[in-house]
Amino acid sequence: MSKLGENSLFSQEQLRKMLYDMLLIRRFEEKVEQLFQQGKIHGTMHLCIGQEATAVGACAVLTNEDKIISTHRGHGHCIAKGTEVDRMMAELLGKVTGYCKGKGGSMHIADLDKGNLGANGIVAGGLPLATGAALTSKMKELGYVVVCFFGDGSTNEGAFHESLNLASVWNLPVIFFCENNQYGMSGSIKEMTNIQHIAERAASYGIPGEIVDGNDLLEVTEVTKKAVERARNGKGPTLIEAKTYRWRGHSRSDARKYRTRDEEKEWKTKDPIELFKNKLIEENILTEAAFLEIEEQVKKEIEAAVEFAENSPIPGEETLETDIFA
Amino acid sequence: MRNITYVEAIREAMSQEMRANQDVFILGEDIGIYGGAFGVTNGMIEEFGPERVRNTPISEAAISGCAVGAAMTGMRPILELQFSDFITIAMDNIVNQAAKMRYMFGGKANVPVVIRTPGGSGAGFAAQHSQSLEAWMAHIPGLKVVQPSTPYDAKGLLKAAINDDNPVMFYEHKMLYGVRGDVPEETYEIPLGKADIKKEGTDVTIVATSMMVHKSLEAAKLLEEEGISVEVIDPRTLVPLDKETILHSVRKTGRVIVVYEAVKRGGYGAEIASMIGESDVFDYLDAPIMRLGGRAVPMPYNAFLEQKAVPQVEDIVQACKTIMNK
Numbered sequence: 044m045s046k047l048g049e050n051s052l053f054s055q056e057q058l059r060k061m062l063y064d065m066l067l068i069r070r071f072e073e074k075v076e077q078l079f080q081q082g083k084i085h086g087t088m089h090l091c092i093g094q095e096a097t098a099v100g101a102c103a104v105l106t107n108e109d110k111i112i113s114t115h116r117g118h119g120h121c122i123a124k125g126t127e128v129d130r131m132m133a134e135l136l137g138k139v140t141g142y143c144k145g146k147g148g149s150m151h152i153a154d155l156d157k158g159n160l161g162a163n164g165i166v167a168g169g170l171p172l173a174t175g176a177a178l179t180s181k182m183k184e185l186g187y188v189v190v191c192f193f194g195d196g197s198t199n200e201g202a203f204h205e206s207l208n209l210a211s212v213w214n215l216p217v218i219f220f221c222e223n224n225q226y227g228m229s230g231s232i233k234e235m236t237n238i239q240h241i242a243e244r245a246a247s248y249g250i251p252g253e254i255v256d257g258n259d260l261l262e263v264t265e266v267t268k269k270a271v272e273r274a275r276n277g278k279g280p281t282l283i284e285a286k287t288y289r290w291r292g293h294s295r296s297d298a299r300k301y302r303t304r305d306e307e308k309e310w311k312t313k314d315p316i317e318l319f320k321n322k323l324i325e326e327n328i329l330t331e332a333a334f335l336e337i338e339e340q341v342k343k344e345i346e347a348a349v350e351f352a353e354n355s356p357i358p359g360e361e362t363l364e365t366d367i368f369a
Numbered sequence: 370m371r372n373i374t375y376v377e378a379i380r381e382a383m384s385q386e387m388r389a390n391q392d393v394f395i396l397g398e399d400i401g402i403y404g405g406a407f408g409v410t411n412g413m414i415e416e417f418g419p420e421r422v423r424n425t426p427i428s429e430a431a432i433s434g435c436a437v438g439a440a441m442t443g444m445r446p447i448l449e450l451q452f453s454d455f456i457t458i459a460m461d462n463i464v465n466q467a468a469k470m471r472y473m474f475g476g477k478a479n480v481p482v483v484i485r486t487p488g489g490s491g492a493g494f495a496a497q498h499s500q501s502l503e504a505w506m507a508h509i510p511g512l513k514v515v516q517p518s519t520p521y522d523a524k525g526l527l528k529a530a531i532n533d534d535n536p537v538m539f540y541e542h543k544m545l546y547g548v549r550g551d552v553p554e555e556t557y558e559i560p561l562g563k564a565d566i567k568k569e570g571t572d573v574t575i576v577a578t579s580m581m582v583h584k585s586l587e588a589a590k591l592l593e594e595e596g597i598s599v600e601v602i603d604p605r606t607l608v609p610l611d612k613e614t615i616l617h618s619v620r621k622t623g624r625v626i627v628v629y630e631a632v633k634r635g636g637y638g639a640e641i642a643s644m645i646g647e648s649d650v651f652d653y654l655d656a657p658i659m660r661l662g663g664r665a666v667p668m669p670y671n672a673f674l675e676q677k678a679v680p681q682v683e684d685i686v687q688a689c690k691t692i693m694n695k
Binding site: 144145165168170172207 | 434440461478479510
């Protein structure tokens with residue numbers, strides 16, 4: 044993990060906030076898992092436990108005006124971009140107070156006011172949309188950049204290649220942020236591609252390709268910041284590949300037969316939250332007592348979110364056919 | 370009034386809207402100096418420049434998604450999809466993204482994108498460049514579907530489509546591009562969801578779309594000589610559908626034939642026929658509702674076979690005589 048210190052991009056308060064956000068994501072996901080097992084959440088869920096540093100690290104260098112586009116594994120991105128966990132939880136419980144009035148669920152949370160252009164249930168579905176959002180920024184001279192999250196599985200979709208090419212020839216302010224968590228559902232990246240690094244593909248489109256340790260929050264922020272600056276200065280897109288790991292299966296029904304428990308254990312030694320917490324303690328930015336306080340606050344925020352969601356009404360039938368057309 | 374072609378009418382609609390609103394722009398393959406595969410954007414790059422008449426790579430997945438992403442962030446893009454058959458490559462962005470985005474996000478997203486695309490047979494372009502696939506789009510909640518048959522309608526409907534806050538599929542017919550008609554120079558809109566009575570009559574109602582409006586009008590002229598009075602209704606928009614104008618006509622004539630170029634099986638004609646059958650005008654019917662549609666074959670190349678694959682004037686004449694004898 045890179046050094047903090049005087050050259051840090053962030054104040055101590057910001058550093059602690061990033062730790063807070065990572066922990067909030069972790070606890071949110073654990074709570075969602077629990078509510079799911081209790082039958083309070085229906086459908087399916089895609090947890091991002093283990094990937095907290097990519098979401099928080101990338102969003103930490105964005106302004107409120109900058110945009111993100113997320114994936115089906117998007118709770119972390121939402122939280123990192125400032126989406127409130129109470130209304131997220133309400134959405135997962137299908138309540139009318141949810142971000143999408145209970146019509147979107149886990150895979151479709153959007154918060155346009157905060158620059159969150161939405162999660163997407165289609166693999167690589169967000170990439171062309173991100174080019175369009177970036178085109179708006181360029182044509183209207185709005186100055187915002189778009190960070191498009193996607194998984195390693197997306198990179199074998201045509202939309203990935205077409206979008207990188209389009210963004211490159213049009214020099215659009217978009218960062219293609221690949222969270223390489225090693226698996227597209229059960230397909231390991233080693234089985235599904237014949238190259239070592241997804242970032243190598245950037246060369247085909249004449250844009251920079253960066254590889255980053257996705258479990259190292261500060262490394263993620265540094266690389267993303269550089270890409271954001273390039274984009275903001277009119278120098279076009281960057282492809283970032285963050286190597287990380289999803290601790291859970293693809294979704295609820297996944298028994299993870301395609302990988303070994305040893306492999307999982309190995310990755311868990313690189314827990315992004317532990318690594319960052321230890322770093323902050325080492326550098327006297329955080330005390331154990333302060334960490335316990337963060338944990339307590341996170342716990343309260345999650346409890347309040349669940350309470351809000353559980354006490355919210357379900358949508359009435361009269362809403363079934365609204366919101367189809369403007 | 371001026372007499373101009375369908376192509377000129379479409380170009381004029383776009384040019385007027387682009388002059389009126391900086392957010393309107395066109396993107397598509399070969400639409401720049403080339404002027405588009407059918408010349409619809411001829412000369413537009415000279416007035417509006419390459420930023421707003423934006424030539425794209427041949428990448429239907431990326432450009433359709435880019436249009437959607439631009440629309441949801443505040444632009445009003447017009448995407449020229451070179452042939453309506455290529456919708457298969459753009460399908461994810463139209464069906465899974467544009468159409469559902471507003472609903473999935475609980476009413477928050479506006480997606481004011483127009484996808485203009487030429488469909489239909491008659492040019493000898495064979496199976497992959499001649500289809501009429503509008504029924505696919507009419508089936509998807511969240512999309513509006515327009516099929517203008519005349520230059521006047523094309524201009525007014527396209528302007529309404531550009532100013533509509535929803536995704537609109539705008540089906541042009543490649544064999545209508547050269548058709549002339551009276552079109553006012555000034556700006557005007559034809560509301561989506563308003564049918565037009567192309568010819569009044571008392572014995573049979575023909576509900577016809579796109580190219581079939583012209584063939585039905587020709588048939589009506591021949592039938593008139595034999596004492597059969599035909600009313601020709603052009604719905605102009607499949608979604609929303611102007612049910613009232615159709616039902617009013619059926620009340621008057623008691624006989625109805627739906628004529629459309631798309632494959633009859635599973636086509637939009639079935640929707641119109643059922644709508645009439647389920648309505649309270651059922652009792653006014655003097656004969657079963659008839660449908661005339663394309664044969665269930667991939668469009669053949671041979672000119673004779675191509676003609677045989679879709680309804681022709683003599684087929685419509687014959688159908689009217691048949692229904693008059695029932």
